[in-house]
Amino acid sequence: GVENAGLAALLLDASCHYGQxxxxxxxxxxxxxxxxxxxxxxxxxxxxxxxSG
Known part of the structure; x- marks a missing residue:
């Protein structure tokens, strides 16, 4: 699961445009x-x- 903006950015960098x-x-x-x-x-x-954190 995507827990923060850093993980979302990694997925976008890997051309993954969907997450939860x-x-x-x-x-x-x-x-x-x-x-x-x-x-x-x-x-x-x-x-x-x-x-936070």
């Missing part, structure tokens, strides 16, 4: 996941959550 993990969002109920994905796909970017 707590760096993006916690586990979501199906209805909330659908909204999250639709919003992410509308602008082409899934937001990474700010994480």
């Amino acid at each position: 993990g707590f760096g993006y969002a916690p586990a979501l109920p199906a209805q909330e996941a659908e909204v999250y994905l639709n919003e992410s796909l509308s602008d082409g970017v899934a937001p990474l959550k700010a994480r």
Whole structure:
């Protein structure tokens, strides 16, 4: 899973444009996941959550 921006950058560098993990969002109920994905796909970017440490 993608836990932070560093891991997301590694995946992008490897031409992997899809990922999942707590760096993006916690586990979501199906209805909330659908909204999250639709919003992410509308602008082409899934937001990474700010994480300390």
